[in-house]
Amino acid sequence: MKAFLKVFAVLATLLLFTSILSFSSPTRSGFYIPDSLRSVTLRYKTVDNLIVLPVRINDSIVVDLILDTGCRNLVLFGKQFQKYFDFMPGHQVQFSGLGAGGPVFGKLALNNHVSIDAVAGHDIPVVVVPNRNLFGSYVNAHGVIGYDVFAKFEIEINPKLKQITFRPALIAELSDEFTAVPIRIVDSRPLIDCEVVFTKGQTHLCDLMIDTGSILGLLLKTTDIGSFSYKGYYETLGRGFNGPIEGFRLVTERLVLKDLVIKYVATGVIESSWHNHASVGMEILKNYTLVLNYCKGYAGFKRA
Numbered sequence: 001m002k003a004f005l006k007v008f009a010v011l012a013t014l015l016l017f018t019s020i021l022s023f024s025s026p027t028r029s030g031f032y033i034p035d036s037l038r039s040v041t042l043r044y045k046t047v048d049n050l051i052v053l054p055v056r057i058n059d060s061i062v063v064d065l066i067l068d069t070g071c072r073n074l075v076l077f078g079k080q081f082q083k084y085f086d087f088m089p090g091h092q093v094q095f096s097g098l099g100a101g102g103p104v105f106g107k108l109a110l111n112n113h114v115s116i117d118a119v120a121g122h123d124i125p126v127v128v129v130p131n132r133n134l135f136g137s138y139v140n141a142h143g144v145i146g147y148d149v150f151a152k153f154e155i156e157i158n159p160k161l162k163q164i165t166f167r168p169a170l171i172a173e174l175s176d177e178f179t180a181v182p183i184r185i186v187d188s189r190p191l192i193d194c195e196v197v198f199t200k201g202q203t204h205l206c207d208l209m210i211d212t213g214s215i216l217g218l219l220l221k222t223t224d225i226g227s228f229s230y231k232g233y234y235e236t237l238g239r240g241f242n243g244p245i246e247g248f249r250l251v252t253e254r255l256v257l258k259d260l261v262i263k264y265v266a267t268g269v270i271e272s273s274w275h276n277h278a279s280v281g282m283e284i285l286k287n288y289t290l291v292l293n294y295c296k297g298y299a300g301f302k303r304a
Helices: 012-022 079-084
Strands: 030-032 040-043 045-047 050-057 061-067 074-077 092-095 104-116 119-129 143-145 153-158 163-168 179-182 184-186 189-199 202-210 218-222 233-240 243-257 260-271 278-280 288-293 298-303
Touching: 074 104, 179 189, 233 260
Parallel strands: 061 143, 074 119, 202 278, 218 260
Antiparallel strands: 030 119, 040 163, 045 050, 050 061, 050 104, 074 143, 092 104, 104 119, 153 163, 153 288, 179 298, 184 189, 189 202, 189 243, 218 278, 233 243, 243 260, 288 298
16 A cells, blocks of 8 residues: 555644643643653654654553654544543544545543653643544554644654654754754744745745655645646655545755755645645655754754
């Protein structure tokens, strides 16, 4: 089965639940590193270059979750997880991803304890999607985790060593070995100002999302897909959360992210009714040690 184009999209509808978690609690809320540690480093597995983390929920549920910058909350796929949680009655979470098809619905459980090695999290919301297993073709990938951890830590991903490091975001500093690129967080996603150079005569300026949940290189959404008809071949690029993704496949001359220039980039172009933006996925990101610090607003790139 062809690998998924995009394992998940932003769970924007879950933003409203942030306020629910702000009540007082006898323990810390959110993710944190024990005070005795300055950082936590662990090895991770990969599937189609995606980062898969070992996660324990409520001390008894052991799962492998894909680290996805396009995802706000921890989401599990599969009806087998329903028996482990007490869900909020009357609260149904709706979200969608790329591809044709309707939205997907999930159930929400609050106040969960989650751990990733020595990284601990209290009062963590978990969404269970019982009727669709997005990761049916992936062995031992049970869901996704995203913004909940990126909001608290500077995260360094080393694809060569398959290591991930978590540091407290506010006290972390980017090493001079990295090329620094400013990011801004919009709807829980890390965005960069970028320049996509197709040819010497055509340049496209747009927002670009750093997307650790995509197996592709560069993906461009455009409201004018007809302008790309002479540059590539129209075909099925892969499968998204909501079904097949169709568009043009081509190679762009270079992708410019401030001081970082990436040449000859495999690119997919898809049509969107209202978007003109891009994303860069693990087909490119696998070639770099990547640092993301949402709190201080920077990304760091170092050739792996």
